Amino acid sequence: MSLSPSYQSIFSSFIKSPVSTPAYIYSNQKLIQNISLFSELTKKHLIQVHYAMKANNNAQILRMVKDAGLSVDVNSLGELTQAMKIGFLPSNLIFAGVGKTDSELELAVKLGLKTIKVESVDELLVLSEITNHLGISANIGLRLNPEIDAKTHPYIATGLATSKFGIDKRDIDQIISILSNFPLLRLTTLDAHIGSQITDLNLFVDVFTFLSNQANFINKKGFSITDLDLGGGFAIEYDGSGQSTLPELDTLFSKIALLNNGAFKISIEPGRAVVANTCAILTRVLYTKTNGDKNFAIVDAAMTDNIRPSLYGSVHPIVKIGQGSVSETLVYDVVGPVCESGDFLGEDVSLSQCKRGDFLAILDSGAYTSAMASNYNMRPLLPEYLEKDGCLIEIRRRQNVNEWLENLEIPYEG
Numbered sequence: 001m002s003l004s005p006s007y008q009s010i011f012s013s014f015i016k017s018p019v020s021t022p023a024y025i026y027s028n029q030k031l032i033q034n035i036s037l038f039s040e041l042t043k044k045h046l047i048q049v050h051y052a053m054k055a056n057n058n059a060q061i062l063r064m065v066k067d068a069g070l071s072v073d074v075n076s077l078g079e080l081t082q083a084m085k086i087g088f089l090p091s092n093l094i095f096a097g098v099g100k101t102d103s104e105l106e107l108a109v110k111l112g113l114k115t116i117k118v119e120s121v122d123e124l125l126v127l128s129e130i131t132n133h134l135g136i137s138a139n140i141g142l143r144l145n146p147e148i149d150a151k152t153h154p155y156i157a158t159g160l161a162t163s164k165f166g167i168d169k170r171d172i173d174q175i176i177s178i179l180s181n182f183p184l185l186r187l188t189t190l191d192a193h194i195g196s197q198i199t200d201l202n203l204f205v206d207v208f209t210f211l212s213n214q215a216n217f218i219n220k221k222g223f224s225i226t227d228l229d230l231g232g233g234f235a236i237e238y239d240g241s242g243q244s245t246l247p248e249l250d251t252l253f254s255k256i257a258l259l260n261n262g263a264f265k266i267s268i269e270p271g272r273a274v275v276a277n278t279c280a281i282l283t284r285v286l287y288t289k290t291n292g293d294k295n296f297a298i299v300d301a302a303m304t305d306n307i308r309p310s311l312y313g314s315v316h317p318i319v320k321i322g323q324g325s326v327s328e329t330l331v332y333d334v335v336g337p338v339c340e341s342g343d344f345l346g347e348d349v350s351l352s353q354c355k356r357g358d359f360l361a362i363l364d365s366g367a368y369t370s371a372m373a374s375n376y377n378m379r380p381l382l383p384e385y386l387e388k389d390g391c392l393i394e395i396r397r398r399q400n401v402n403e404w405l406e407n408l409e410i411p412y413e414g
C-alpha cells in the first residue's frame with residue numbers, strides 16, 4: 001500500500017508524542033490541499049462551492065473552509081447554528097434536507113438564507129404559509145429528482161426515481177403553479193444531488209443538462225432561475241493514497257462551462273472529497289484472540305466512531321503503526337468493544353502479528369465518521385486532533401462522561 005505523505009506525518013507525530021486513543025487525527029496539510037483545490041475551481045470556473053458540512057462539522061475544519069472563501073450547505077438547525085457560530089454569513093448559506101421542521105424553516109426565512117431548498121409540494125406549502133405569516137420573502141431552490149443512477153452504494157444513491165429525495169418530475173407543474181401565487185417565494189435555483197462516492201464524473205454533465213433544460217422550461221413561464229446546483233458526491237479512493245476525483249474536476253467544469261455558456265451560475269456541494277482522505281482514527285489493540293478459524297484484534301475504537309463498515313460495507317485501509325521488528329503476517333477482523341456482531345472496522349485485514357498495546361490506524365476516516373458518531377453503549381464521543389508541523393493539536397475534546405450524563409438528567413420528584 002502506498003501511503004500518502006500526510007498519513008506518514010500523522011504517524012510520526014503520533015509516535016513522537018502519542019495521545020490517548022481512540023482519537024481522530026486530521027492532517028492540516030491535506031485539508032489545506034483539498035480545500036485549495038476547490039477554491040481554485042471557484043476562481044477559474046466561477047463555481048460556487050458550498051461545503052456539505054454533514055460530512056464533517058468540526059469547528060476548525062469549518063474555519064479553514066471559511067478562510068478559503070468557501071461557504072457551506074447545512075442540513076439541520078444544529079448545522080445552521082454551528083455554521084453561524086463559525087462566522088459564515090446567513091446570506092451565503094444553503095439549507096438542504098428532505099424533512100425540515102416548521103421551526104427550522106421559520107428560522108431560515110427570518111435569517112434570509114441564500115437558498116432554502118424545497119423537496120416536496122407539502123414543504124413548499126408550509127414555506128408559503130411561513131413567509132406569508134412573517135411577511136418576509138425567501139429565496140428558494142427546488143431540489144429535483146433527476147432519475148439518474150449514481151452507480152454507487154444504494155444507501156448513498158439519492159437520485160433514483162424511488163429515492164425519498166427531491167421533487168418527482170410529475171410534481172413540477174403543481175410546484176410552478178403554487179409558486180406563481182406566492183410572490184414572497186422567489187425561485188432562484190434548481191438543484192439535484194444524485195448521490196455520494198460517484199466515480200463517473202460524466203454523470204455531473206447529465207445532471208447539468210437535466211437542470212438547465214428544466215430551468216429554461218420553467219423560465220419560459222415567467223420565472224428567473226439564475227442558479228444551478230449540481231450537488232456533491234465526488235469520490236475518493238479508499239486506499240490511503242490520498243487520491244480523489246479532485247484533479248479531474250478542472251476538466252469536468254471546463255466541459256460544463258462550454259455547455260452553459262454563461263447562462264447560469266453553477267454551484268456544487270462537496271463533502272467527502274474535502275475531508276475523507278485527511279484523517280486517520282488511531283486505536284489501540286486491547287486484546288487478540290482466535291475464535292474458530294478467525295483471528296480478532298479487539299481495539300478501543302468501534303462502530304460508534306466509524307459506522308461506515310457496518311452501515312455500507314465500506315472498506316477502510318487499516319495499518320499498524322510503528323511496527324518495529326517485522327513479524328508474521330496474519331489475517332484479522334478488527335473489531336470494537338460494542339455489543340454487536342456488526343461492530344467491525346475491518347474484515348480480513350492482513351497485519352503483521354498484533355499484540356495487546358499495538359496501535360492501528362483506520363485510514364480515510366474524515367468523512368461521515370465523527371459526524372455520524374453515536375453514544376451507543378454509552379461510549380463518549382472521541383477527541384479530534386490536527387497534525388500540524390509535527391505536532392498534534394487538540395481541536396475537539398473527548399466527551400466527558402460525567403458532564404454528559406449530568407446534562408441529560410432532569411430532576412424528577414415523583
Ligand SMILES: Cc1ncc(COP(=O)(O)O)c(C=O)c1O
Nearest residue numbers: 052193196232233269270271272
Ligand atoms: C444534498 C447533499 N449535498 C451534498 C452532499 C455531499 O455529498 P458528498 O459528501 O458525497 O460530496 C450530500 C451528502 O449526502 C447531500 O445530501
